[in-house]
Amino acid sequence: MEAGAVLGFEPKPFYTPTELATLINVDPSTVMDWIHREELYAVKLGPKTYRIPLAAVVSRLNPEAAQPKRIEVDATELAADEGRLKRRSVAAR
Amino acid sequence: MRPGQRLTAREFHQRLEEIAKAFSGRYGQVGYGTAEGPNGDATKLEVHVDIPGWGLPLIATLVFIEKHLWDPDGERYAYLYDLHLEPRPSGRFAYHWHNDVPHRHCEITAGAPDHHYEGVFFDDIGWAAEELFHMAISGISCRGLRPLRDRPPEPAAA
Numbered sequence: 549m550e551a552g553a554v555l556g557f558e559p560k561p562f563y564t565p566t567e568l569a570t571l572i573n574v575d576p577s578t579v580m581d582w583i584h585r586e587e588l589y590a591v592k593l594g595p596k597t598y599r600i601p602l603a604a605v606v607s608r609l610n611p612e613a614a615q616p617k618r619i620e621v622d623a624t625e626l627a628a629d630e631g632r633l634k635r636r637s638v639a640a641r
Numbered sequence: 642m643r644p645g646q647r648l649t650a651r652e653f654h655q656r657l658e659e660i661a662k663a664f665s666g667r668y669g670q671v672g673y674g675t676a677e678g679p680n681g682d683a684t685k686l687e688v689h690v691d692i693p694g695w696g697l698p699l700i701a702t703l704v705f706i707e708k709h710l711w712d713p714d715g716e717r718y719a720y721l722y723d724l725h726l727e728p729r730p731s732g733r734f735a736y737h738w739h740n741d742v743p744h745r746h747c748e749i750t751a752g753a754p755d756h757h758y759e760g761v762f763f764d765d766i767g768w769a770a771e772e773l774f775h776m777a778i779s780g781i782s783c784r785g786l787r788p789l790r791d792r793p794p795e796p797a798a799a
Contacts, residue, residue: 551695561693561700562778589667591778599778602693607666613695616661619672621687626678626708633682633712 554606554613562599565590572609582608648709648716657686660705663767668703668774670694682711690770692777699727701777705766708739717741722766724773724781732781736769738762742791747783758786 551559557571565583569576579600582588589604607614648656653675661673669692676685690703701724708719719739723746726732735746737760745760763769776782 551693551697554695559693559695559697561697591775593779601668601774602695602697603665603667603669603671606695611666614666616665616671616673616688619674619687619689621674621676621685623676623678623685626676626683626685629683629708629710630678630680633710633717 551602551606554610559602559605561602562591563602563605565598565600568600568605653684653686653709656707657688660686660688660707660766664688664690664703664705664770668692668770668777669701684709692774701726703770703773703777705770720766722769722773724776726777726781734773734776734781736760736763736773742789744789745786747781747786749781749783756783757789758783759789 560567563571565579566576569579579588580598583590583598583600588600588608590598590600592598603614657673657675661671665671669690671688671690673686673688675687677683685706685708687707688703688705690705691699692701692703693699704721704723704725706721706723708721710717710719721735721737721739723735723737724733730748730750732750733746733748733756737744737746743760743762745758746756747758748756
């Protein structure tokens with residue numbers, strides 16, 4: 549699902565606290581409170597500089613859309629790993 | 642987590658859920674899954690994080706792989722935590738521990754010679770994720786890393 553549909557506004561990779569506050573119509577101090585209470589993840593780039601990733605915004609505003617999804621994982625190299633384990637085991641005897 | 646500790650199927654599943662949850666809502670869009678070798682002696686759990694995700698152009702991709710391998714001597718454990726700046730090849734930073742050698746990879750531009758560096762064993766995946774995510778935002782630097790003398794062979798996929 550695309551972020552625009554999830555959030556209802558034009559998405560960006562990262563937001564400043566002020567940008568996010570404007571988008572969701574709250575005071576910037578509210579966004580900073582969320583960050584300080586660890587209710588909203590933000591990357592601290594400097595003493596007073598934060599960037600909020602899109603993932604954190606999605607998680608805050610639409611938690612269902614932020615849930616991790618199951619994916620297919622390639623098992624090809626695991627057969628080779630098992631072959632190496634077997635050779636190692638035989639060599640140890 | 643340390644070598645020699647064999648996880649039950651339930652513990653392995655819990656580990657996967659724990660990692661996927663640790664990443665969700667923080668760095669990007671998260672996908673996760675597991676795979677097992679044909680004999681059941683090798684299991685891999687994998688978490689992919691697309692930054693930023695949700696259909697926007699990719700800035701970076703994080704791939705986290707843990708492998709658990711069992712032989713008569715006990716469990717062997719390996720991890721590969723890789724950051725790739727997008728579009729590839731734009732740079733890579735990684736924490737690896739395979740073939741019993743913990744090390745780091747650092748490439749500001751792809752194909753640079755000697756990109757294996759000394760590293761230490763760690764078991765805090767949250768710390769690794771945080772470090773790699775900062776690099777996704779602010780760029781990769783190889784400054785201060787010490788080249789690794791004996792390079793471990795690369796795994797088939799990372």
